Amino acid sequence: MASSSYFEDSSNELTCAICLQLFEEPVTLCCGHSFCSSCLENYWESREESTACLCPNCREVFPQKPKLQKNVILARLVEQMKLREGEGSHSVGGQAEGKDGEGDVTVNRMVNVGGHESHCEVCNEEAAMRCVPYETVCCERHMKPPKHKGHNLVEPEMKVEDPGCTEHGNSIHFYCKDDESLVSLLCKAEHQDHEVVPVEVAVAEFKGILAAKYPPLVESIKQVGSQIQQVHQEVRDTQVSGREKEERLEGERREMYRAVDEKVNHMKRWLSERQSVKLSHLEHQRANLQQEMDSLCEEESTLKASLKELEAVSFLEGYKDLLCRLESRSHFSTTEPAPPRLLDFPVEEQNVDSLIQINDNLLKEIQNGRTPSLDPNSAHRRIKISRDLRMATRTETDNPYPDHPDRFDRYPQVLSSESFSSGRHYWEVDVRSRGRWLIGICLNSMGRKGRGKECMLGGNPESWCLQKCENKYYTVHNNRGTLLSVPGDPERFGFLLDCEEGELTCLEDSRVLHVFRGNFMDPVKPAIGVYGDDGDSVRFCHLFMISFIPFCS
Template sequence: MASSYSEDSSNELTCAICLQLFEEPVSLHCGHSFCSSCLENYWESREESTACLCPNCREVFPQKPKLHKNVILARLVEQMKLREGEGSHCVGSQAEGKDGEGDDVTVNVGGCESHCEVSNEGAAMRCVPYETLCCERHVKPPKHKGHKPLEPEMKVEDPGSTEHGNSIHFYCKDDETLVSLMCKAEHQDHEVVPVEVALAEFKGILAAKYPPLVESIKQVGSQIQQVHQEVRDTQVSGKDKEERLEGERREMYRAVDEKVNRMKRWLSERQSVKLSHLERQRENLQQEMDCLCEEESTLKASLKELETVSFLEGYKDLLCRLESRSHFSTTEPAPPKLLDFPVEEQNVDSLIQINDDLLKEIQKELVKQVEIADLEFNTLKRLYGRTLSLDPNSANPYIKISRDLRTATRTETHNQYPEHPDRFDRCAQVLSSECFSSGRHYWEVDVRSSSSWRIGICLNSIGRKGKEGWLGRNPESWCLRKYENKYYTVHNDRGTLLAVPGDPERFGVLLDCEEGEFTCFGGSRVLHVFRGNFLVPVKPAIGVYGVGDSMRFCSF
């Protein structure tokens, strides 16, 4: 019997891969244990995408688990090796126990040949569940979790047995408990199945949860990668814009410097010319001044002549000289306006105005480049909000338009509308009267009174006859759709399911023609962004499909 017990223990301590006693045993989450090197080599030899799985039960691990050494198994292996080496020399007392099948076994634990595994002294206690022989000095106290020191000859029940001492072979689904063969009679009215069947069934249930979990991990991982890419794109875009602005600033500085230097050179040249002219004018006036002073002196001298004969003889000559001077004019023509700026440069403010216009264009470009997600929602409404009106000439006969041209109601009866080429004859839809091909435009639609609807835009070339005109079912239209309490984005007959929290009463859309973007909002949250060529005229559109339902363009 002791030989059978030793053989069973050896089997329990054998690696299922190399079929040898464990070397550095490690345990997986499923409970199975293997040699660390055997498990690593097994995983490396596999080429499938699900390489990390248990070689025993085939349980798949999404990520390679972190392996930890199983200290208990390592200890038991060491004990097994010691017993195999010392079994022939052990002649001490025997202790009874139970093997894995519930049968009594005897194990040599006492006597002079049973030693403490720490001090090699005589063993006095046995530590359960590790079956470690210890002396009085090295036995682990009960406060250590999982350790229970017992007398060497005391029996320990097999943990794989029931309270009746019988091995477990069944599982009761009603009570969710393990059942032995003897206890099975107590569960005769319950659904009792073999443990292997229960194990397979429960593993199947858990395995069915695995593919959706993996898919969710893939989706979240893809979204994380998308966010990382958007972060990188935003950083690159911001750096490019900064470099472009720096280039424009340097170009503006260069243009201003060149203009100012040219004006300074021109001013210096004309200043030199005018100063030369003024110097010549000063010299001429000084000569005239000298002559006049000379005549003045002569005249004074003549008036003081006392002798009548001398005065009379010189009078006539002096008079002639004075009369010749009477035609002298002290005012000369003003020099040309050499210092006046030419026509294209006479107003320095014009240069400043040019720079102001450039700055305004840069500011306008910066505002245009601001991401919609960075704008406060109220700011978005205030800047680009539009109050739209419905076009009665495009309304389907089962769509009734309110008097203020803002509400569309789906009716059960046919409304008497005149024939018009713009009218939808089969699709319960209506277009707005407004048409956009440039700028940014934001509008909202109140959908609280409708359970099935579409909100979008379309080219004016969209079909109006037959079913080809459904919003989103063709290349000429883009829309947000609600159907059976689910939300979709649809374009060219391809839809994408959206995750919309709650049930918003209003949905908004922003059309950016220059950027080619059509953004859908649920409340204040961006749901989806369409991209296309919106520089051609497009019209807002709505579709109401439930009888009695209505939708309304909100006012701003």
């Protein structure tokens, strides 16, 4: 059943979204949107991208130009709308009655926009919602969702300002691409030579441009998020590494305290024993002297009594016996052995002070020194140097190092940037890798080019090294190796170089493994050779603690 209200509500539904006029020969696309046939053809012809057709409303793309057929129902509704407008049956703000041949329908068009007196256009009940911008009202029972873009349901009393033309105050229906401005129907004449499109078309086009920016923005967000996660991970790794180093340093301190306490306790026990021996000897000596003192006092008393004797006969009778006893006392002398000295420590105890002094001096030297760094100009192309110049890693392929006269061209070796020719120096090397390696020192003058032993660490008189091969450890110098007794599989080795003494001491866990002797007054450099598999590595350790300094003899 058709009604006056139906035709009036449908006036906006019978409007072309391109020309904003009642349909002329309306056609409907597959997406469901309808347009004037001529408007749609002109729109497609005006587009620069002629390879595909799209809906001006929803922007759906049609790879092939669809066959347009007239929408007979829309055309008939348009004709009926035009007839009713011609009869003057459309009355806004009042009441109108009409018949469709089957019954009478009374339509209430009392619309008080923005006020409180508004009624449903169908049943005359109090309106619940208002459609913007077409100002139609309805109750909850006849409320329908908007079917087209730009239709919004709001409260009847809500004021919604429709943006209008600043010059004429009319509603905006077009957009000028040349001036980038909004255009009303009256302003359109001023933009005759410009590219003017309906606002819906402009919105759809610009949304497409903005949508094209969305994937790069999402990718940037992902990249930044990934970097943030990396930073968070580095923060966590730094915190864990710091705690591990603090715990290890604290363990070293406890170990040093334990060693000192053990040595001091041993010395105290020995001192207590020596003190007991000496006190016992002194007590025995005191008892003997006291006994002798008592005997002498007795003889003194007898002598005084004899000298005071008045009777000649009595004196003469005891004189000779008393004289003999006094003469024997005059030859008295102690034959007791000298007591032992109280602090006469054994030789090993006498060396404790000097040993502690040596470690104290070495500690000061290490604190004033620095960890060696690797020289990239000396690295073989199968040796990769870490960013901090501390770790050498074996690789299967050549690294892109430039040619350099100091570079090893045959053996996978690398030297430090530092060289030593005087003083005492200490460093440690992390050898957790299970492969074959060589670590030690070499003269700065050792050969770098060629296949002979003169360029291999330990294979000539100019290098002194420790070697790990097939899980055994050797000292290597001048192409001669000596097997070492090394328990377990150590993770670190320490090297103490004394240039003036001509000694290179190799240590493992506070234990001296070997002492090389040579002329180290010529410049020497710490050296590393990584002969294992791909990924095996050797690293100079950062000296934040003293791991290999022997604290006990």
